[in-house]
Structure formats: C-alpha cells, structure tokens
Amino acid sequence: MRLVVSLIGGVLMVALGSSSAQALATYVYRGDNFDTIEDDDPPAGSYDTSMRVTVSITLPTELAADLVLESVTDQIVAATIHDGRRSFTDVLATFSTDASGAIVEWQVGTPWIPSPQLGGGVFTRHRFDPPPGTAATSDSGSIWLDPYSADSARIVDSPGTWALIPEPATALLFGLGLLGLAAQRAGPR
Numbered sequence: 733m734r735l736v737v738s739l740i741g742g743v744l745m746v747a748l749g750s751s752s753a754q755a756l757a758t759y760v761y762r763g764d765n766f767d768t769i770e771d772d773d774p775p776a777g778s779y780d781t782s783m784r785v786t787v788s789i790t791l792p793t794e795l796a797a798d799l800v801l802e803s804v805t806d807q808i809v810a811a812t813i814h815d816g817r818r819s820f821t822d823v824l825a826t827f828s829t830d831a832s833g834a835i836v837e838w839q840v841g842t843p844w845i846p847s848p849q850l851g852g853g854v855f856t857r858h859r860f861d862p863p864p865g866t867a868a869t870s871d872s873g874s875i876w877l878d879p880y881s882a883d884s885a886r887i888v889d890s891p892g893t894w895a896l897i898p899e900p901a902t903a904l905l906f907g908l909g910l911l912g913l914a915a916q917r918a919g920p921r
C-alpha cells in the first residue's frame with residue numbers, strides 16, 4: 733500500500749511539473765455590502781443590506797503587470813458574477829494591474845439584459861478617471877421589469893477586494909504529491 737501511495741504521489745508530482753506552465757489563475761472579488769436598496773413590486777422580493785457583489789474569474793494565466801484597462805473578456809475560461817439574488821456566467825471584464833500584477837482598477841459586469849423580459853444586470857467598477865486620482869467606484873445589482881419597475885441595490889465609493897486563489901485541481905495535485913512524498917519518507921529504510 734505504501735509503495736502504491738508513493739508511486740501515485742510520484743506520478744502526480746511529475747504531472748504537476750509538466751503542467752505547471754498551463755496553471756489556471758482564478759481571481760475572486762468580494763464587494764462590500766450594499767447600502768442603498770430600491771424595492772418595487774413587481775419584481776417580487778427585494779435586495780437587502782446583507783447582500784453584495786461577488787465575482788470569480790478564471791483565466792489561462794495570471795494577469796500581466798502594468799495593464800491599463802485591458803479587456804480580458806475573450807480569455808475567460810470560466811466566470812460567475814453574483815449580486816445576492818442572481819448568478820450570471822456571461823461576464824465582461826477589464827483590468828488594470830500594478831507592477832506586481834495585482835488588480836488596481838476594474839470594470840466587471842454582465843452584459844445589460846434588456847427589458848421587457850426580466851432584465852437588469854450586475855456591475856462592479858473601480859476606476860480612476862481624470863483628473864488623476866479621482867476614483868469612480870460602484871457595485872450594483874438590479875432586476876428590471878418593463879415599464880419603470882425595478883429592484884436595485886448599490887454601494888458607492890466603497891470598493892471590495894480581489895484575491896488570486898490557486899487553481900483547485902492544481903492545489904489538489906500538489907497536496908496529493910506532498911502526501912506521496914510524506915509516505916515515502918515514512919517508509920522502511
């Protein structure tokens with residue numbers, strides 16, 4: 733059994749080594765809670781101040797350094813944007829990054845969904861517009877009916893945070909590889 737575990741671990745380590753160049757990069761956004769709610773009836777239900785915009789975007793590689801409002805929409809491997817009530821997988825994303833590749837500006841959202849169907853969308857934006865240093869920041873979710881009836885939620889001037897998380901499959905392989913190594917070291921001398 734120990735030998736089998738060691739062999740599996742070794743194979744996984746080799747697989748990890750050969751595929752690391754293609755490791756995916758997933759960026760996760762957590763907005764701050766909405767502070768402004770508008771509620772009509774219809775639509776049924778309401779946003780509330782426990783809700784927020786959250787985003788997950790998986791790209792083929794980590795973002796390059798020093799991007800300036802660069803669209804990555806065409807590179808998205810998988811994405812979800814959620815406003816507390818609805819989730820969407822059709823996502824538009826534009827980023828600026830600093831010298832270390834960290835996200836410093838963004839415009840991320842769903843394409844606008846037109847009325848008279850259940851329309852609306854989700855949006856997070858943190859962007860520095862001229863004059864330099866002037867931040868325009870807002871997160872919002874909305875559900876629209878035609879005509880003139882809408883639920884919406886937003887928070888202004890309170891940007892959330894982005895985090896780069898390990899691609900799950902890669903992390904799993906890495907963990908199994910470490911287990912294999914540990915089993916080898918614990919084996920008979």
Ligand SMILES: [Ca+2]
Nearest residue numbers: 772775776777
């Ligand atoms: Ca409502």
